[in-house]
Amino acid sequence: MDGSSKPTDQPKRSRPVRVAEEIKQWVVERDLKQGDKLPNEAQMIEIFAVSKGTVREAMRILEAQGLIVTRTGPGGGSFVGQVTAERARSLLANYFYFQDLSLGDIYQMRKVLEPELASSLAGKLSEAQLDELQALAERHPEPARTAEEEKEQHVSSLSFHARLSEFAGNRLLGFVIGFMARILTDLTVYRRLYEPPNFELWRRGRQHQMELVQALREGDAERARSIMASHMAGAEAMMVAQEAQLMRRFMAE
Amino acid sequence: MDGSSKPTDQPKRSRPVRVAEEIKQWVVERDLKQGDKLPNEAQMIEIFAVSKGTVREAMRILEAQGLIVTRTGPGGGSFVGQVTAERARSLLANYFYFQDLSLGDIYQMRKVLEPELASSLAGKLSEAQLDELQALAERHPEPARTAEEEKEQHVSSLSFHARLSEFAGNRLLGFVIGFMARILTDLTVYRRLYEPPNFELWRRGRQHQMELVQALREGDAERARSIMASHMAGAEAMMVAQEAQLMRRFMAE
DNA sequence: TAAGATTTGTTCGTATGTATC
DNA sequence: GGATACATACGAACAAATCTT
Numbered sequence: 095m096d097g098s099s100k101p102t103d104q105p106k107r108s109r110p111v112r113v114a115e116e117i118k119q120w121v122v123e124r125d126l127k128q129g130d131k132l133p134n135e136a137q138m139i140e141i142f143a144v145s146k147g148t149v150r151e152a153m154r155i156l157e158a159q160g161l162i163v164t165r166t167g168p169g170g171g172s173f174v175g176q177v178t179a180e181r182a183r184s185l186l187a188n189y190f191y192f193q194d195l196s197l198g199d200i201y202q203m204r205k206v207l208e209p210e211l212a213s214s215l216a217g218k219l220s221e222a223q224l225d226e227l228q229a230l231a232e233r234h235p236e237p238a239r240t241a242e243e244e245k246e247q248h249v250s251s252l253s254f255h256a257r258l259s260e261f262a263g264n265r266l267l268g269f270v271i272g273f274m275a276r277i278l279t280d281l282t283v284y285r286r287l288y289e290p291p292n293f294e295l296w297r298r299g300r301q302h303q304m305e306l307v308q309a310l311r312e313g314d315a316e317r318a319r320s321i322m323a324s325h326m327a328g329a330e331a332m333m334v335a336q337e338a339q340l341m342r343r344f345m346a347e
Numbered sequence: 348m349d350g351s352s353k354p355t356d357q358p359k360r361s362r363p364v365r366v367a368e369e370i371k372q373w374v375v376e377r378d379l380k381q382g383d384k385l386p387n388e389a390q391m392i393e394i395f396a397v398s399k400g401t402v403r404e405a406m407r408i409l410e411a412q413g414l415i416v417t418r419t420g421p422g423g424g425s426f427v428g429q430v431t432a433e434r435a436r437s438l439l440a441n442y443f444y445f446q447d448l449s450l451g452d453i454y455q456m457r458k459v460l461e462p463e464l465a466s467s468l469a470g471k472l473s474e475a476q477l478d479e480l481q482a483l484a485e486r487h488p489e490p491a492r493t494a495e496e497e498k499e500q501h502v503s504s505l506s507f508h509a510r511l512s513e514f515a516g517n518r519l520l521g522f523v524i525g526f527m528a529r530i531l532t533d534l535t536v537y538r539r540l541y542e543p544p545n546f547e548l549w550r551r552g553r554q555h556q557m558e559l560v561q562a563l564r565e566g567d568a569e570r571a572r573s574i575m576a577s578h579m580a581g582a583e584a585m586m587v588a589q590e591a592q593l594m595r596r597f598m599a600e
Numbered sequence: 601t602a603a604g605a606t607t608t609g610t611t612c613g614t615a616t617g618t619a620t621c
Numbered sequence: 622g623g624a625t626a627c628a629t630a631c632g633a634a635c636a637a638a639t640c641t642t
Contacts, residue, residue, distance in 0.1 A: 108407065108608095108609080109610080110609095111407065111411050114411060134627070134628085145610060145611045145612075147400055147403075147610065147611065147612085148610070148611085150400070150404060150628090150629085150630095151404045152407075154363045154405075154407060154408055155408055158364050158367060158408040158411070159438065159441060160441075164361065164628070166617070166618050166619065167617090167620060167626075167627060167628075168618090168621075168625065168626045168627060169620065169626085170618085170619070170626080170627050170628060171627070176445050177441050177444075177445055182438070185412065185435070186439055188413075188430050188435075189413075189432070189434075189522075190518070190519070192429050192430055193519075195518055195519055198517075199517040199519050199520065200519065202467070202517055203517070210455065210456075263452075264452040265443070265446040265448055265452065267452065270523055361628095362629075362630080363629095387607065388607075388608065397630085398631040399631080399632075399633095400629095400630065400631070400632085401629090401630065401631085406608095417607095417608070417609095418638085419608045419639060420607060420637095420638050420639030420640055422607085422639085422640065422641095423639070424608080425608090
């Protein structure tokens with residue numbers, strides 16, 4: 095099977111990359127589920143008719159994407175894994191490292207998605223989840239005194255949104271919101287996007303989060319939506335006004 | 348639902364995966380840009396103090412993610428690449444293969460994002476872009492006669508949205524919309540989501556696209572938004588009503 | 601056209617690490 | 622502890638691609 099010139103052949107992918115795709119296909123065809131065992135190295139060499147080194151490079155590609163996990167020892171081998179949200183966020187961040195995303199871009203999306211999420215979660219959360227969100231919202235009862243504290247509070251506020259996104263029944267909606275929270279967190283950590291401290295905006299943001307938890311608890315979808323909309327407008331004002339910063343990162347896993 | 352989360356859960360990364368991360372870090376620290384050359388294999392072996400095989404596995408990982416490209420021959424070597432939108436979509440599709448996404452989930456997002464995109468594009472497109480969209484909208488002037496034609500028209504309609512998303516100034520918004528169009532296209536191709544043919548809905552959808560191009564041409568943002576909102580409502584009715592289908596795919600590159 | 605130089609691509613033999621019995 | 626089964630890592634040799642002359 096060495097048809098080196100297929101008409102549908104794309105750019106040039108190296109052999110290991112192509113073998114990795116073949117393995118993926120092999121797994122899909124057999125409908126293997128998470129935890130199912132893949133053939134061991136020797137069998138892979140036979141099945142795909144390549145050398146050990148090539149098989150290993152292909153397996154590392156799949157491992158890096160979270161599609162397989164490998165254990166050594168007896169009963170070891172490679173198994174179908176599960177791509178975690180964190181890994182997917184990292185891979186996606188690689189793409190946006192090359193794009194020029196502005197804070198305005200992110201807030202254009204947050205302004206429509208965050209209220210949508212808030213609305214859809216009203217009355218759907220457990221007591222434990224609501225309590226956890228409330229605890230996140232109630233952190234930092236005092237205004238920040240230093241730039242360091244300001245940064246910490248901003249990151250903390252974003253973690254409220256990140257946690258909320260994990261509760262989403264809509265996994266796509268949750269993922270996109272969580273991804274944006276991650277980008278903003280990175281920016282906050284690596285740049286000075288948290289200054290100057292604006293006490294009034296901070297106080298309103300904190301108030302919004304607490305009111306939101308209350309609305310979610312009461313199952314008031316429309317109120318949850320409108321509180322989040324206000325919150326986003328405030329957050330946008332706090333960030334965009336400060337800096338129309340472009341972003342470039344390579345990512346960190 | 349989602350019980351406990353292990354935030355820093357990365358227990359066993361293999362050596363090549365760690366080396367790949369080190370290389371990424373190495374590149375970031377030096378702020379290498381697209382096209383810049385990385386050290387050759389021999390130098391990599393020295394720098395990271397691992398064998399040739401390990402270096403190659405690490406490079407293959409980066410290549411599979413689109414972060415580097417490699418050429419043989421004199422003047423060859425590895426260079427910083429660019430992650431394409433298509434590759435990012437594929438990587439992300441790997442993640443959602445393990446999630447249970449419903450059509451309702453996707454349309455919850457399309458209903459808010461597509462109108463947002465339409466609105467933001469009003470008056471911003473070139474003549475050539477508008478003409479291209481119009482050509483896409485004007486395809487298939489006749490109602491489908493067979494299931495095969497119906498499928499083809501549906502895919503064609505989605506390509507209108509995919510193309511529109513590529514024109515977005517907001518790369519994140521464009522990416523998410525393009526990703527959803529891709530998922531829906533895959534579903535249409537692999538399953539029978541396009542039946543039964545509903546002539547009236549098809550006619551209205553086609554009409555919407557043509558009116559949308561007109562609104563974009565005239566720079567009428569609010570009309571573009573409302574046309575797209577109607578279009579999404581119609582599309583949702585056409586798809587969700589047919590099948591509350593769950594989706595599982597492993598991907599295809 | 602051809603030869604030579606340069607760099608990655610592929611394979612294999614061997615040794616080491618690790619988990620299970 | 623020892624045997625076993627498996628992945629992991631290394632190094633050397635050779636093949637293939639591609640540029641220059």
